[in-house]
Amino acid sequence: MSEKSSIRILCVDDHPLLLDGIAALIGTEPQMRLVAEASSGVEAVRQFRATLPDITLMDLQMRGMNGVDAIGAIRTEWPWAKIIVLSAFGGDAMAQRALKAGAQAYLLKGLVRGELLDTIRLVHGGAKWIQAEVASSIAAHVADTALTDREVEVLGLIAHGKSNKLIAHNLSIHEETAKTHVKHILAKLHANDRTHAVTLALRRGIIPL
Amino acid sequence: MLPIASLTGRQVTPVVEYLCMILPVCVLAVAHLLRVRSLKQQLQESLEQRFEDRIRERTRIARELHDSLLQGFQGMMFRLEAVRRLLPNRPEKAADQLDVAIDAGLAAINEGRQAVGERRVSGLGTDLPQALADLGSEFEPDSQLPGNYRDAAPDFRVLVQGCAIALKPIVRDEVCCIAREAVRNSFRHARAGLVEVEIVFAEGTFTVRVRDDGVGLDPAVLEHGYRKGHWGLPGMRERALEFGGELEVWSQRNAGTEIELKIDARIAYAHRLRALFMGIAREN
Numbered sequence: 001m002s003e004k005s006s007i008r009i010l011c012v013d014d015h016p017l018l019l020d021g022i023a024a025l026i027g028t029e030p031q032m033r034l035v036a037e038a039s040s041g042v043e044a045v046r047q048f049r050a051t052l053p054d055i056t057l058m059d060l061q062m063r064g065m066n067g068v069d070a071i072g073a074i075r076t077e078w079p080w081a082k083i084i085v086l087s088a089f090g091g092d093a094m095a096q097r098a099l100k101a102g103a104q105a106y107l108l109k110g111l112v113r114g115e116l117l118d119t120i121r122l123v124h125g126g127a128k129w130i131q132a133e134v135a136s137s138i139a140a141h142v143a144d145t146a147l148t149d150r151e152v153e154v155l156g157l158i159a160h161g162k163s164n165k166l167i168a169h170n171l172s173i174h175e176e177t178a179k180t181h182v183k184h185i186l187a188k189l190h191a192n193d194r195t196h197a198v199t200l201a202l203r204r205g206i207i208p209l
Numbered sequence: 210m211l212p213i214a215s216l217t218g219r220q221v222t223p224v225v226e227y228l229c230m231i232l233p234v235c236v237l238a239v240a241h242l243l244r245v246r247s248l249k250q251q252l253q254e255s256l257e258q259r260f261e262d263r264i265r266e267r268t269r270i271a272r273e274l275h276d277s278l279l280q281g282f283q284g285m286m287f288r289l290e291a292v293r294r295l296l297p298n299r300p301e302k303a304a305d306q307l308d309v310a311i312d313a314g315l316a317a318i319n320e321g322r323q324a325v326g327e328r329r330v331s332g333l334g335t336d337l338p339q340a341l342a343d344l345g346s347e348f349e350p351d352s353q354l355p356g357n358y359r360d361a362a363p364d365f366r367v368l369v370q371g372c373a374i375a376l377k378p379i380v381r382d383e384v385c386c387i388a389r390e391a392v393r394n395s396f397r398h399a400r401a402g403l404v405e406v407e408i409v410f411a412e413g414t415f416t417v418r419v420r421d422d423g424v425g426l427d428p429a430v431l432e433h434g435y436r437k438g439h440w441g442l443p444g445m446r447e448r449a450l451e452f453g454g455e456l457e458v459w460s461q462r463n464a465g466t467e468i469e470l471k472i473d474a475r476i477a478y479a480h481r482l483r484a485l486f487m488g489i490a491r492e493n
Contacts, residue, residue, distance in 0.1 A: 015280035018283055020313070021288040021291070024306055025290050025294075027291065061275075088275060088279060161261040161266075194264060195267065198268065
């Protein structure tokens with residue numbers, strides 16, 4: 001197989017063991033070639049510019065610029081870019097953000113047995129692909145009232161172990177206002193308490209881990 | 210005048226006596242009530258604090274599990290899939306990949322164990338030098354791996370200055386984690402000939418330095434503070450700050466890297482007085 005006709009791939013993930021594994025897998029497929037790796041969003045954009053790959057495999061949760069922002073940045077500059085999200089999380093909120101930013105496919109790392117190479121081929125051929133598990137989690141919450149940006153912010157602070165008083169201080173709002181936010185968050189997520197809300201929000205990808 | 214005075218005196222005295230009796234009781238009662246209220250409030254605050262701490266701890270464990278165990282295993286699954294594909298036509302290549310997969314699995318288990326708090330540190334604070342010395346053997350076998358870690362293993366040594374003083378358990382665990390991450394970076398990325406850990410038990414400050422004579426940090430890494438994988442420099446710094454430590458990084462291209470963790474004696478040592486005493490004893 002000549003190099004010209006092989007699918008050129010950029011892999012973005014901040015865990016070396018994962019990059020190694022994907023490199024090994026792609027290495028077994030003569031029609032594909034891993035041309036670059038990146039471990040952060042900023043590096044991903046830089047490597048994209050340097051190699052202009054056919055397919056980008058993108059993790060979502062990384063230090064610095066995260067995957068969703070990187071997808072947005074890449075698609076703004078190169079609207080033809082084909083990006084497959086390869087995430088550890090199937091949360092509906094996270095998946096929706098990635099797809100809105102311009103990803104063509106969404107795969108869960110834990111459920112890709114035999115699927116990764118096929119998906120790369122599919123997306124390279126112009127198709128879109130969302131795993132059934134991801135699609136059903138999006139469907140399950142499609143009618144829910146979404147959290148406001150402020151509520152997401154408050155939720156993030158709760159996950160960091162902040163009390164209402166500290167949340168109020170951090171956001172320069174009144175403690176009563178913070179309490180109201182928390183009440184709305186619990187209601188919207190159908191959570192019993194703060195811990196439950198954080199667990200649900202992490203699972204759905206509303207706040208990053 | 211006198212009878213009136215004595216009369217008034219006789220009339221006033223019971224009131225004064227009564228007041229003298231009742232007033233201290235009132236003061237005591239009020240003081241008691243105030244104390245109960247303040248204790249209640251303290252209890253409430255400490256309960257809330259414990260609740261917040263629990264959420265934070267859960268988030269931390271989830272994050273660390275994700276960073277280590279899960280990502281490691283997911284990486285290994287891709288590698289096993291590669292093995293599966295190689296097996297029919299290129300069995301030798303498949304065997305090589307399997308070796309790497311086995312080692313990656315072990316590494317992931319080790320990291321996961323640390324993430325859930327089952328640290329490798331033994332029960333005694335004075336064992337810190339030993340725990341850090343063990344780090345060398347923990348990372349060395351990787352150098353025999355095919356592929357990614359092919360560089361020869363650097364020499365590794367631990368230097369201790371001063372008499373070992375017991376650290377607070379939580380500080381000891383954190384110090385171990387941070388030092389471990391630094392040693393790992395030196396072994397994995399620095400292409401160093403020597404990796405050195407220096408532990409200084411001083412009277413006012415406890416210090417750990419991890420240094421290597423390797424290629425130095427990429428300026429971009431120094432600037433942005435992160436590098437490929439794990440929790441890297443910002444993680445170390447964040448961790449150090451969380452328990453009141455200070456982390457300094459010094460690095461120069463092709464000259465090496467030194468990471469210094471300083472902790473005030475009041476935070477670091479389990480028995481501050483003993484530390485002081487030993488300091489004085491040493492000076493004399």
